[in-house]
Amino acid sequence: MKNYTADDKYIKALDPNKHELAIYTDDLHVSYGSSEAIHGVSLAFERFKITALIGASGSGKSTYLRSLNRMNDNIDGTKVTGKIMYRGLDINGPGINVYEMRKHIGMVFQRPNPFSKSIYDNITFAPKRNGLKDKNKLDELVETTLKQAALWNQVKDDLHQSALALSGGQQQRLCIARAIAMKPDILLLDEPASALDPISTSTVEDTLLALKDDYTIIIVTHNMQQAARISDYTAFFHLGNALEFDETSNVFTNPKIQATEDYVSGRFG
Amino acid sequence: MNSKKWDKVATGVLYFIAGIMILILAFLLIYILVNGLPHVSWHFLTSSAKSFQSGGGIGVQLFNSFYLLFLAMLISVPLSIGAGIYLSEYARKNWLTSLIRSSIDILSSLPSIVVGLFGFLVFSIQAGLGFSILSGALALTVFNLPLLTRNVEESLNTISESQREAGLALGLSKWETVLRVVIPEALPGIVTGMILGAGRVFGEAAALIYTAGQSAPPLDFANWNPFYIASPLNPLRPAETLAVHIWKINSEGIMPDASQVSAGASAVLIIAVLLFNFGARYISARVYRRMTGGQ
Numbered sequence: 375m376k377n378y379t380a381d382d383k384y385i386k387a388l389d390p391n392k393h394e395l396a397i398y399t400d401d402l403h404v405s406y407g408s409s410e411a412i413h414g415v416s417l418a419f420e421r422f423k424i425t426a427l428i429g430a431s432g433s434g435k436s437t438y439l440r441s442l443n444r445m446n447d448n449i450d451g452t453k454v455t456g457k458i459m460y461r462g463l464d465i466n467g468p469g470i471n472v473y474e475m476r477k478h479i480g481m482v483f484q485r486p487n488p489f490s491k492s493i494y495d496n497i498t499f500a501p502k503r504n505g506l507k508d509k510n511k512l513d514e515l516v517e518t519t520l521k522q523a524a525l526w527n528q529v530k531d532d533l534h535q536s537a538l539a540l541s542g543g544q545q546q547r548l549c550i551a552r553a554i555a556m557k558p559d560i561l562l563l564d565e566p567a568s569a570l571d572p573i574s575t576s577t578v579e580d581t582l583l584a585l586k587d588d589y590t591i592i593i594v595t596h597n598m599q600q601a602a603r604i605s606d607y608t609a610f611f612h613l614g615n616a617l618e619f620d621e622t623s624n625v626f627t628n629p630k631i632q633a634t635e636d637y638v639s640g641r642f643g
Numbered sequence: 644m645n646s647k648k649w650d651k652v653a654t655g656v657l658y659f660i661a662g663i664m665i666l667i668l669a670f671l672l673i674y675i676l677v678n679g680l681p682h683v684s685w686h687f688l689t690s691s692a693k694s695f696q697s698g699g700g701i702g703v704q705l706f707n708s709f710y711l712l713f714l715a716m717l718i719s720v721p722l723s724i725g726a727g728i729y730l731s732e733y734a735r736k737n738w739l740t741s742l743i744r745s746s747i748d749i750l751s752s753l754p755s756i757v758v759g760l761f762g763f764l765v766f767s768i769q770a771g772l773g774f775s776i777l778s779g780a781l782a783l784t785v786f787n788l789p790l791l792t793r794n795v796e797e798s799l800n801t802i803s804e805s806q807r808e809a810g811l812a813l814g815l816s817k818w819e820t821v822l823r824v825v826i827p828e829a830l831p832g833i834v835t836g837m838i839l840g841a842g843r844v845f846g847e848a849a850a851l852i853y854t855a856g857q858s859a860p861p862l863d864f865a866n867w868n869p870f871y872i873a874s875p876l877n878p879l880r881p882a883e884t885l886a887v888h889i890w891k892i893n894s895e896g897i898m899p900d901a902s903q904v905s906a907g908a909s910a911v912l913i914i915a916v917l918l919f920n921f922g923a924r925y926i927s928a929r930v931y932r933r934m935t936g937g938q
Contacts, residue, residue, distance in 0.1 A: 443812065445808060445811065445812065448807070448808070448811065450735060450736065473811075473814050473815065473816045474814065475814075476811065476812060476813070476814040477813075477814035480812060480813070480814075481808075481812040482812075483805060483808060483809070483812075485805055487803070487805035487806060487808065487809045488809075489806065489809065489810075489824055489828075490806075490827075490828050490934065491827075491934075499813075499823070500810075500813035500814065500815060503815060503819060503823070504814070549809070552809075552813070553812070553813070556813055556814060
């Protein structure tokens with residue numbers, strides 16, 4: 375395997391005057407116990423755009439993504455330094471209510487993980503806990519989120535059947551519907567299509583493109599065609615560093631860094 | 644011999660072993676039921692025992708068994724759920740947690756007669772509860788709590804981590820996630836464990852001989868004031884249970900029909916334990932359907 379140095383990097387700076395930033399990190403380090411997984415990553419994410427995080431397994435892209443809504447908190451021995459700024463607040467700061475923060479920064483995981491409840495309850499569960507009791511509003515929420523996730527037509531007659539009876543692709547779209555039912559600002563997706571067949575994958579991709587109007591989307595993907603198809607920006611991760619960040623068209627057609635070029639052209643490693 | 648033949652031999656041996664297990668169980672059940680059921684009648688189930696004459700029943704013992712079971716579960720179910728949740732969801736991986744786990748394991752492997760004598764010393768003598776339902780219920784709690792706790796912990800552990808992440812990622816607090824996502828999913832397993840635990844408690848004798856006592860004073864089923872000494876609900880009265888009764892008749896029973904009473908009581912006891920087992924399967928399947936929103 376070739377050695378690529380972390381000094382050779384190209385991170386396109388987004389001018390806050392021209393681009394509205396949804397969230398950005400500044401010199402973010404994440405370590406599990408004594409081993410550091412992320413070595414100082416500074417990236418900015420534009421609002422209402424899709425940013426793809428690509429890179430080989432073990433490059434740290436998932437760890438980075440999970441730190442953006444502090445899902446790593448649940449793993450014993452995780453330590454985070456550096457800043458993650460969301461709406462002028464450092465989400466790791468002392469005054470931050472992590473549960474409240476996650477209502478603004480939602481997440482969809484690699485494996486579909488619907489609750490073993492009905493389709494309807496999967497979507498309304500968290501909004502209900504959040505105080506939404508009105509039956510009509512809940513019905514409406516179920517309908518709009520399922521439509522946004524391109525699942526409504528397939529399940530509208532059977533909303534009270536168990537979510538576990540759905541196919542994998544349908545379950546994943548249900549998880550997306552469930553996440554957007556909380557009306558987050560930012561949607562983090564950790565390889566959401568990697569466990570799905572090509573047809574389901576393409577439906578999920580269409581869903582994400584449609585969601586872009588209302589949500590800032592950050593997606594980790596192993597699939598470079600997927601990144602090229604749906605994202606506006608792409609960040610390339612390697613061994614815990616972000617080596618290149620640019621508009622997606624530049625990353626795939628005119629990468630600035632040798633490592634990126636090797637990776638996107640399949641000559642990596 | 645080739646591997647195909649070996650496969651057949653191994654399969655045959657396994658069938659044979661499984662067959663022996665079933666035969667032992669079937670023999671025991673048939674023997675007890677055939678010997679006991681002819682003596683079971685409404686009169687036998689409802690009248691009180693007689694010490695010197697024939698024709699005594701097991702009504703009081705049967706009631707005592709259920710009441711003691713109820714009190715023991717009333718104490719041990721909430722405790723075991725709390726402890727199980729702590730161990731599965733909150734305890735960090737450190738020496739204290741492993742100390743708690745090994746204590747529970749050791750506690751659960753104590754012979755029940757040891758638990759009974761411990762209960763006799765601590766609850767009956769030291770705490771002054773004497774031979775009473777309360778002493779018995781506390782001893783049964785000591786006997787049952789470790790197994791129930793491990794059952795709750797293991798039921799919770801079978802729920803995938805991704806379910807917890809799903810709850811947390813929606814902005815639910817950890818406690819909300821545990822209470823409303825993890826526990827409902829684990830409930831069929833928890834309920835099964837509780838009912839099987841109840842069956843074990845129901846048939847327990849050794850832990851009760853010196854705690855709930857070996858005498859069953861007649862009860863006044865017309866007076867339900869728990870402070871009245873002959874009231875069925877009085878938790879401070881001595882209360883021989885069905886299992887203890889069987890043991891006692893066989894060791895020192897002097898009524899003329901001792902062997903018939905013993906056989907009948909055994910049949911009733913084994914039917915009750917079987918009902919607990921089948922009930923556990925039935926109820927956990929129903930709970931699962933309800934919790935998953937399936938039809």
